[in-house]
Amino acid sequence: MxxxxxxxxxxxxxxxxxxxxxxxxxxxxxxxxxxxxxxxxxxxxxxxxxxxxxxxxxxxxxxxxxxxxxxxxxxxxxxxxxxxxxxxxxxxxxxxxxxxxxxxxxxxxxxxxxxxxxxxxxxxxxxxxxxxxxxxxxxxxxxxxxxxxxxxxxxxxxxxxxxxxxxxxxxxxxxxxxxxxxxxxxxxxxxxxxxxxxxxxxxxxxxxxxxxxxxxxxxxxxxxxxxxxxxxxxxxxxxxxxxxxxxxxxxxxxxxxxxxxxxxxxxxxxxxxxxxxxxxxxxxxxxxxxxxxxxxxxxxxxxxxxxxxxxxVVEAGTATTLAVAPTPDPGVRLTDHRLWDESTRPVAPPAPAGHVYTPHAQAVGAHLVDVHDHLRQELGQVRDLLQQVRRGAVSAGAARAALNEMTMRQNNWTLGAYCAAYCTVVTQHHGLEDNSIFPHLRRSDAGLGPVLDRLAEEHVVIHEVVEGVDRALVNLIRDPDDFTELQEAVDLLTDTLLSHLSYEEQNIVEPLARYGFYAGQV
The missing domain is CATH 3.20.20.30 (Luciferase-like domain)
Structure with a gap:
């Protein structure tokens, strides 16, 4: 040795x-x-x-x-x-x-x-x-x-x-x-x-x-x-x-x-x-x-x-119940603007009875929640930036620069919030396709198809909402006394993002724990 x-x-x-x-x-x-x-x-x-x-x-x-x-x-x-x-x-x-x-x-x-x-x-x-x-x-x-x-x-x-x-x-x-x-x-x-x-x-x-x-x-x-x-x-x-x-x-x-x-x-x-x-x-x-x-x-x-x-531990630490708790939707909406109908969202098929989750599988499922918590934290930062701009503590230009550094802005959302954990600054769709979790889940369970399609649609919408915050900051630079557009854009981002993250966790956490990030992981 x-x-x-x-x-x-x-x-x-x-x-x-x-x-x-x-x-x-x-x-x-x-x-x-x-x-x-x-x-x-x-x-x-x-x-x-x-x-x-x-x-x-x-x-x-x-x-x-x-x-x-x-x-x-x-x-x-x-x-x-x-x-x-x-x-x-x-x-x-x-x-x-x-x-x-x-x-x-x-x-x-x-x-x-x-x-x-x-x-x-x-x-x-x-x-x-x-x-x-x-x-x-x-x-x-x-x-x-x-x-x-x-x-x-x-x-x-x-x-x-x-x-x-x-x-x-x-x-x-x-x-x-x-x-x-x-x-x-x-x-x-x-x-x-x-x-x-x-x-x-x-x-x-x-x-x-x-x-x-x-x-x-x-x-x-x-x-x-x-x-x-x-x-x-x-x-x-x-x-x-x-x-x-x-x-x-x-x-x-x-x-x-x-x-x-x-x-x-x-x-x-x-x-x-x-x-x-x-x-x-x-x-x-x-x-x-x-x-x-x-x-x-x-x-x-x-x-x-x-x-x-x-x-x-690996051999003995299995369980037939998933210990990861998806984050519930807060249920409070700050705007009357609805970009999708939540009642039409598909639901993932139930997990097979008696499926055993190893400690590693539990951790895989929990990781999606961890990533989403990071995005929720960033959302709090966006709202805090808005208040600082209102108080004159931060310029609109500086706030825009801060927004552009955030994970939610760096991602194009076409592959989902989960990809943020692994490709936090990757901005090109084609550079990520081969490593996307969604195609793997779709191959693993055809019943997840409607949910994954809906999530992909919502990712596109969220991308546009984030862009809307950026546009509002640009407009605020031109008219520094009118915060109406920016406040509405941030409120809309809050409504859509929190709703979406909760929906994704409710439907994807368990399949991730069952199938892993990629073929053959768990």
């Missing part, structure tokens, strides 16, 4: 698709919202179907406030190390220390050469990476006297000025698999970042590869524990166990904790563009792994006991 003792990091590995730029932006914001530590991105500068990774990271740095960003990994042959060092340091300074440097020696040499890079042999690529790391560290060492001088075979720097220094100690994490490269990681890098999918023997292969990193560190007089071990993960969340990281969240918790405690991995980066998977990984897997690893580190031997207790 090898646990290098690093603080655990959880992140995402996202595809920077150029034909859907809004999707990677939305997913990154989602990663921050659900609590991930890190968002990383492929880097293939020769690939026109991908956004340029450095440009994307710069944009995302301004669009986020907490999450760290990194290439996974940056293509060194097409990124000059002196310029790269200053780019990383600059973005790190601008973000207050939120940038890490994932670095790769290069692959796909035909494409690199076609784009103007030099074709290198495997040995030359290792040497070039070694020289580049030296250049980058020298540029960052702004407190040293003298110019940067690295007289390498591949990178020659003969008097470059130092600086700027990054805002924090940026980690240089290298993607590597071969012995010479792994020893270089141990000798010169801050972290090792391979992908599980590229390990033919699976996690067992980490034993020998870690040993090579350790060997390189020891040969350079470094403590092997100073080198962080990260891992790009690939897998599936499913109802039953069917392989490593292919099963329910509790299986992921066991296996990811094992990677930390048995193989020293402390950075877990999920390769997925599925917002549902990102949410589960961040909010169900990551906290439980942190807890399990912390307990084992504090008292060795507790992991096996905790895993067994979890299995017993």
């Amino acid at each position: 090898t646990d290098y003792g690093h603080e655990l990091l959880f992140g995402s590995f996202l595809t920077p698709a150029a034909d859907r730029p809004e999707q990677v932006v939305a997913l990154t914001k989602l990663c921050e919202q659900v609590g991930l530590d890190l968002a990383t991105f492929q880097d293939h500068p020769y690939q026109p179907s991908y956004l340029d990774t450095w440009t994307l990271m710069s944009f995302l740095a301004a669009a986020t406030s907490r999450i760290r960003l990194a290439g996974n990994v940056l293509n060194l042959p097409l990124r000059q190390p002196t310029v790269l060092a200053r780019s990383v340091a600059s973005l790190d300074l601008l973000t207050g220390g939120r940038v890490e440097l994932g670095l790769g020696a290069g692959a796909f040499w035909d494409a690199i050469e076609a784009s103007g890079g030099r074709r290198l042999t495997p040995g030359q690529a290792v040497d070039a990476l070694d020289e580049a790391i030296r250049v980058i560290r020298e540029v960052w060492a702004a407190d040293r006297r003298g110019m940067v001088r690295v007289d390498g075979e591949h990178y020659r720097v003969v008097g470059a000025k130092r600086g700027p220094a990054p805002a924090h100690q940026v980690g240089i994490w290298v993607g590597a698999y071969k012995p010479r490269m792994l020893r270089l990681v141990g000798r010169a890098a801050d972290g090792w970042l391979p992908s599980l999918a590229y390990l033919p023997k699976g996690p067992a292969e980490l034993v020998d590869l870690n040993a090579l990193v350790d060997e390189g560190a020891e040969a350079a007089g470094r403590d092997p524990r100073s080198v962080r071990r990260l891992l790009n993960l690939s897998g599936r969340f499913t109802r039953t166990r069917s392989g490593f990281l292919a099963g329910p969240p509790e299986q992921w918790v066991e296996e990811v904790a094992g990677l930390a405690l048995d193989h020293g991995t402390s950075g877990f980066i999920l390769g997925a563009d599925d917002p549902t998977a990102i949410q589960i990984f961040a909010q169900e897997v990551a906290p439980a792994v942190r807890e399990l690893v912390a307990a084992e580190r504090a008292e060795p031997g507790t992991r096996a006991k905790a895993v067994e207790e979890q299995r017993e």
Whole structure:
């Protein structure tokens, strides 16, 4: 067993698709919202179907406030190390220390050469990476006297000025698999970042590869524990166990904790563009792994006991009644304007008698209520904004800007309030269709069709009502003394939204608990 003792990091590995730029932006914001530590991105500068990774990271740095960003990994042959060092340091300074440097020696040499890079042999690529790391560290060492001088075979720097220094100690994490490269990681890098999918023997292969990193560190007089071990993960969340990281969240918790405690991995980066998977990984897997690893580190031997207790809970903690209570309609209407006839709303079929709900299924059903509670809270904020505008404490322009930042404004409602939890800032319908809960529920139970159709219709109406609030704020800017339109728009939003959220919960909470967010989850 090898646990290098690093603080655990959880992140995402996202595809920077150029034909859907809004999707990677939305997913990154989602990663921050659900609590991930890190968002990383492929880097293939020769690939026109991908956004340029450095440009994307710069944009995302301004669009986020907490999450760290990194290439996974940056293509060194097409990124000059002196310029790269200053780019990383600059973005790190601008973000207050939120940038890490994932670095790769290069692959796909035909494409690199076609784009103007030099074709290198495997040995030359290792040497070039070694020289580049030296250049980058020298540029960052702004407190040293003298110019940067690295007289390498591949990178020659003969008097470059130092600086700027990054805002924090940026980690240089290298993607590597071969012995010479792994020893270089141990000798010169801050972290090792391979992908599980590229390990033919699976996690067992980490034993020998870690040993090579350790060997390189020891040969350079470094403590092997100073080198962080990260891992790009690939897998599936499913109802039953069917392989490593292919099963329910509790299986992921066991296996990811094992990677930390048995193989020293402390950075877990999920390769997925599925917002549902990102949410589960961040909010169900990551906290439980942190807890399990912390307990084992504090008292060795507790992991096996905790895993067994979890299995017993899953097996024994079932119930034939759903403990989640849908939120009732308040029944009070602030306007006489009715945008739909509530008496014509279809009702979901009853649940099958004797259906058993696991604790996880109960949590799935409860999550819809949690998401709706967030929207109800935002509605309260809208009404509070109206009062502040009336009092002159907030301008109409500032109120409009605040409205545009809210979840209810960011979503187009065509996929329902539930999608807000997973795709809170996704504004394009086509970017969400494949991950929508509604098609899954429709496939699972044809009897839900009328309810889902009605909900979809109401989503369109609510979208227009939210737009009406925005229009009223614009009109208030033109006529700052007339609050009539804005008050009516906010009151109408209150009536329609609270009615709709209650109707959706009454009809969708139980099916969600029964069928899950996606096929085979519960």
